[in-house]
Amino acid sequence: MSKHKARWREGYGVIRHGDETVQRVEALVAALDASGQCPADTAWHLLAAADRVACMGMWMTVHMTYARQVYLDGREMQAEDFKVVPEGHTGGALNIVPGYVGYLLANALSGRTRAWMMGQGHCVAAIDSVNVLLRNLEQEQEARYPASDAGLSLLCQDFYSYELGPNGRPVAPLGSHVNVYTAGGISEGGYLGFAGLQYVHMPLPGQELVSFLSDGAFEEQRGSDWAARWWRGDDTGLVMPIMIANGRRIDQRTTMSQSGGVHWFRDHLRLNGFEPVDIDGRDPAAFAWAILSMGDDLRAQHARIEAGEQQYPVLLPYAIAETVKGFGFPGAGTNAAHNLPLPGSCATDEASRALFNEGCAVLHVPPSELADAIDALSTHEAQKRVQEKDHYLRQLVVPAPSLPEPPALSADTAPMAAIDGWFADVVRANPSLRIRIGNPDEMRSNRMNKSLDLLKHRVTSPEAGVAESLHGAVVTALNEEAVVSAALGNKQGLNLVVSYEAFAVKMLGAMRQEVIFARHVLETGRRVQWLSVPVLVSSHTWENGKNEQSHQDPTLSEAWLGEMADVAPVYFPFDANSAVAVLEQLYRQRGRVATVVASKNVIPVVCSVGQAAQAVEDGALLQSHDAEAALQLIAVGAYQLQAVMAAAERLRESGVRCSVVAMLEPGRFRLPRDAREAQYVHSDEDLARVIPPVKCRLIVCHTHAEVMTGVLRRLDTGILHTKVLGYCNRGGTLSTAGMQQANGQSAEHIVAAASSILGP
Numbered sequence: 001m002s003k004h005k006a007r008w009r010e011g012y013g014v015i016r017h018g019d020e021t022v023q024r025v026e027a028l029v030a031a032l033d034a035s036g037q038c039p040a041d042t043a044w045h046l047l048a049a050a051d052r053v054a055c056m057g058m059w060m061t062v063h064m065t066y067a068r069q070v071y072l073d074g075r076e077m078q079a080e081d082f083k084v085v086p087e088g089h090t091g092g093a094l095n096i097v098p099g100y101v102g103y104l105l106a107n108a109l110s111g112r113t114r115a116w117m118m119g120q121g122h123c124v125a126a127i128d129s130v131n132v133l134l135r136n137l138e139q140e141q142e143a144r145y146p147a148s149d150a151g152l153s154l155l156c157q158d159f160y161s162y163e164l165g166p167n168g169r170p171v172a173p174l175g176s177h178v179n180v181y182t183a184g185g186i187s188e189g190g191y192l193g194f195a196g197l198q199y200v201h202m203p204l205p206g207q208e209l210v211s212f213l214s215d216g217a218f219e220e221q222r223g224s225d226w227a228a229r230w231w232r233g234d235d236t237g238l239v240m241p242i243m244i245a246n247g248r249r250i251d252q253r254t255t256m257s258q259s260g261g262v263h264w265f266r267d268h269l270r271l272n273g274f275e276p277v278d279i280d281g282r283d284p285a286a287f288a289w290a291i292l293s294m295g296d297d298l299r300a301q302h303a304r305i306e307a308g309e310q311q312y313p314v315l316l317p318y319a320i321a322e323t324v325k326g327f328g329f330p331g332a333g334t335n336a337a338h339n340l341p342l343p344g345s346c347a348t349d350e351a352s353r354a355l356f357n358e359g360c361a362v363l364h365v366p367p368s369e370l371a372d373a374i375d376a377l378s379t380h381e382a383q384k385r386v387q388e389k390d391h392y393l394r395q396l397v398v399p400a401p402s403l404p405e406p407p408a409l410s411a412d413t414a415p416m417a418a419i420d421g422w423f424a425d426v427v428r429a430n431p432s433l434r435i436r437i438g439n440p441d442e443m444r445s446n447r448m449n450k451s452l453d454l455l456k457h458r459v460t461s462p463e464a465g466v467a468e469s470l471h472g473a474v475v476t477a478l479n480e481e482a483v484v485s486a487a488l489g490n491k492q493g494l495n496l497v498v499s500y501e502a503f504a505v506k507m508l509g510a511m512r513q514e515v516i517f518a519r520h521v522l523e524t525g526r527r528v529q530w531l532s533v534p535v536l537v538s539s540h541t542w543e544n545g546k547n548e549q550s551h552q553d554p555t556l557s558e559a560w561l562g563e564m565a566d567v568a569p570v571y572f573p574f575d576a577n578s579a580v581a582v583l584e585q586l587y588r589q590r591g592r593v594a595t596v597v598a599s600k601n602v603i604p605v606v607c608s609v610g611q612a613a614q615a616v617e618d619g620a621l622l623q624s625h626d627a628e629a630a631l632q633l634i635a636v637g638a639y640q641l642q643a644v645m646a647a648a649e650r651l652r653e654s655g656v657r658c659s660v661v662a663m664l665e666p667g668r669f670r671l672p673r674d675a676r677e678a679q680y681v682h683s684d685e686d687l688a689r690v691i692p693p694v695k696c697r698l699i700v701c702h703t704h705a706e707v708m709t710g711v712l713r714r715l716d717t718g719i720l721h722t723k724v725l726g727y728c729n730r731g732g733t734l735s736t737a738g739m740q741q742a743n744g745q746s747a748e749h750i751v752a753a754a755s756s757i758l759g760p
Contacts, residue, residue: 004044012048013055013363014282014328015098021280024289028109038109046108049373050284052365053133054101056373058094058328059363060129060152064159065090066346066356070152074364076357082347087160087176089122091326091337095246095281096126096212099321102287103210104134104377104388110292111383114208115391119196119217120244121177121189125159128174131183134374136389138183140173140524169523180520183389188517191509193221196241197482198489200227200316201436201475203237207392210240210291215247215265223482228273228316229460230486232471233302235434240294241318244281246325262322275315281323290319312470313460328363330355396529398492401587402429406580408609415638416447416538416600418576419583423496424450426587434493435473438483441500443474446538447600448498480506484535488514491530494587501540501597502553511535511560511593515567518591522567523676528591534583535593538600541702541727542639542739549731552739558707560595565667566680570595572702574641574662575605578621581612582664597702599638601736606641606662618690619668619682623660624648625692631658631754632694634715636666637702643740644700647750656758661691666701666711687714696757699724700745723757725749 001009011017017025025047033040063070065088069081096118107113118127131137132145132155145155158172165171178185189195192214199211218224231239245262262278269276275297279286294317304310326332331341344352365373380387386395404425409418427435435455437443443452456472467474475486480499484507487495499507518528541552560570571594573579579598586594607621615621620634623641633648635641641662648660663669669687672678682690695717701708705726709716716722730742740746744753 002041002044004041004048008044008048008051008285012051013365014058015051015054015284017283017285018280021283021286021289024293025285028289028292032109037111043109045376046105047285047288049376050101050105050288052370052373053104053130053377054098054284055363056133056365056370057097057101057126057130059360059365060133061093061097061125062090062329062356062360063152064088064125064129064156065340066342067156068153070149070156072149072152072367074361074366077346077353077360079347079353082345082353084345084347086340086345088125089339090125090329090341091332091339092120092244092246093123093126094326094328095244095323096120096123097130098282098284099212099242099244099287100126100130102284103291104130105284105288106210106291107385107388108377108379108383109288111379111385112208113380113385113388113391114210114291115186115203115393116184116210116212116388117187117195117199117202117393118178118212119189119192119194120212120214121187124175124178124182124185127178127182127185128155131389133370134377136183136387138173138181138389140181141183144173180517180524180526184391184394186393186517188513191513192217193224194481194485194510194513196221196224196227197485197510199241200230200236200239201486201489202393202491203239204434204492205233205235205237207237208240208295209237209393211242213241213243215243215245218243221481223477223479223485225272226477226482229313230458230475231314231316232312232458233298233305234471238295238298239316240291241316242287242290243318243320245320245322246281246327262320265320269318273313273316274318276318276320278320278322281321282327287319287321290321293317294319329359393491396491398529398531399432401426401433401494401531403584403587404429406577406584406609406612409576409605412602412604413576414447414600414602415573415576415579415598416536418580419536419598420448420450422580422583424454426494427451427454430494434490436487436490436493436495437474438485438487438495438497439474439476439499440478440480440483440503443476443498445600446498446500446536480504481510484510487533488593494531495533497533497535499535499537500544500551501537501556502544502551504535504537505553505555505559507535508556508559511568512563515563515593519564519567519676522591530590532586532589532592532594534586534596536596536598538598540597540599542637543599543601543736548733549729552727552731554703554727557595557597558703561667561703561707561711564673564677565670566677567592568594569665569667570597571665572597572637573599573664574621574635574638575603575607575612577605577607577609577612578615578662578664581609581616585616597637603638603642606645615662615664619665620661620663620690622691623662625659626657627692629657629659629694631656631696631698631758632661632691633658633750633754634661634663634691634697634699636663636699636708639736639740640700640702640745643745643747643750646747647754650747650751651754656754658754659692659694666708669714670711671713691715695721697722698750698754698757700750701726703727721757723753725753
């Protein structure tokens with residue numbers, strides 16, 4: 001037995017190698033040696049180094065929770081070395097360390113840098129701890145946290161420091177969740193479960209992605225069960241999902257553990273098209289073996305499919321890394337291990353301090369031995385591969401799409417039908433871009449017929465005569481979070497989401513996580529490269545009256561108006577030309593998720609293509625203007641514009657001079673909430689140019705009046721002279737005209753409201 005192999009077999013600190021792991025790793029090393037990827041002695045050296053880095057990563061993780069000072073020599077810590085108030089999701093972070101080190105080990109063994117993501121974003125201390133040791137850091141952390149007692153002490157002091165700078169921003173390039181400063185981080189992971197919905201839609205052919213998933217998130221967010229039915233080797237790279245099965249949520253056991261534990265979960269996975277494999281969640285070597293083996297398995301299945309020896313769906317490999325919450329440190333396996341595994345504050349409680357020192361003594365690696373381990377795993381230059389902080393999902397390269405000229409529509413047209421025709425042309429013009437349409441309901445009901453016939457539903461058993469295909473680009477499931485995640489995960493392609501307005505509100509969390517992360521990236525001066533994603537909400541409040549009030553819900557657009565307008569715009573196209581113009585603009589932009597409230601019914605075309613483009617540029621169109629107007633009518637929504645135009649004619653007939661504004665993007669006219677949003681919204685001068693000042697204003701909107709009143713505060717000329725008519729929660733089985741009548745938005749209601757602010 002070689003020296004390095006014997007060294008690995010001994011384990012290190014809390015890490016021990018079970019018989020099954022030893023057998024698997026011996027076979028793996030032999031295969032790597034035979035293929036020429038990695039000589040056996042080098043592989044054993046890497047494996048032994050990973051044990052030491054994992055132990056020291058766990059050592060650093062508990063320091064980030066409890067300590068103010070770090071001593072790399074491993075001396076016993078005194079009361080003054082600790083935080084008085086510790087904080088951190090320590091148990092989960094400890095469980096991630098072996099997994100993340102195993103991921104790094106797999107890359108070093110194979111000479112290939114894979115992408116990674118983590119559903120447990122609150123376990124970021126694990127990633128930061130390992131990265132700071134290996135110097136796999138973004139420039140801000142590299143400068144602030146040198147590999148010294150002082151540098152690592154500052155890392156611990158910054159963790160949950162809550163310190164703000166003069167600009168109101170956190171001082172530390174560090175957070176309680178994965179963030180832009182987390183080397184290689186691509187998703188905050190604050191909404192548990194979305195990683196499980198997105199990972200299968202992320203890599204392109206030739207790319208590989210390792211996803212760390214949570215057993216608690218598995219029961220919280222449904223939809224990840226369908227990953228196996230979506231994967232296709234011709235348009236998707238290799239995915240390696242790994243469940244960290246530590247058996248507890250915050251203060252109770254998971255449903256999984258109560259239903260039979262890993263045995264139950266293994267059966268569940270098999271029923272849903274996965275090929276589960278159990279690994280030791282305490283051993284980085286087990287994770288590395290799983291990553292490399294799962295990749296080989298999936299690659300082999302695709303080869304058999306191409307040879308006609310197997311059919312889709314594949315049996316998607318899925319590793320179950322069984323461990324206990326907080327493995328490797330006192331308190332493991334208890335409810336307390338979720339957050340603070342020790343019974344008290346080490347700064348004030350002697351017993352807790354003794355436990356900390358005892359636990360850290362087992363994990364500590366002497367500086368010289370640690371340096372050798374770090375050097376062994378730092379193979380990037382020799383293997384000519386990028387560091388993990390620069391994996392392909394972190395450093396996206398997405399070409400600008402070729403966008404056809406919008407059609408010049410003049411006859412009455414359904415906005416959704418116009419979008420459908422133009423989007424189908426976009427797809428044909430961009431054969432190199434992977435397309436994903438997320439659809440939780442009926443594409444045809446929302447008039448997306450051409451796109452559906454061209455792209456087809458992705459299914460595992462296509463039915464003849466139906467728009468279905470094994471390789472369809474339309475991901476349809478009765479789960480809004482799952483289908484929006486198909487689009488949000490496809491960051492290297494072109495995306496669209498189509499939903500009923502009332503149902504789309506369930507997409508909010510996934511949408512919000514994306515724009516928050518994107519904006520944080522922009523705030524650091526970095527670029528966001530993924531193409532903007534339109535979320536089309538149709539069959540909306542004002543045209544879905546026949547389906548009762550549960551289907552008459554403008555919540556998504558209202559909630560999205562609360563997000564920052566520069567990354568989370570809300571559009572209300574008022575005809576077919578403006579609807580297409582909105583999508584064309586979005587696909588020219590990057591890093592934005594837009595809510596687009598588009599009508600599916602046929603309505604009049606009220607502007608030319610040029611006017612629509614100008615409306616997108618300005619956020620509104622002065623549909624009809626009177627320089628001497630006594631009243632300005634502002635419509636936010638297509639049906640609102642139709643009612644406003646009819647009311648304007650009646651008012652003019654009675655001698656009231658008025659102008660009509662079709663507002664496309666209300667967020668452009670809001671009061672900015674920070675400097676970045678101020679660059680996006682209109683200045684006072686531009687606002688006056690786009691919407692000329694008039695003393696009396698009547699706003700008729702798609703949303704509840706209270707929401708739009710706040711958003712358009714800058715246009716408010718006072719309670720006596722400005723009035724807002726919005727959705728009043730009146731609904732039922734009604735036509736569009738009935739909805740407007742019931743909610744006080746008919747032409748007659750608008751005329752009456754105008755009279756009340758104009759006075760006698």
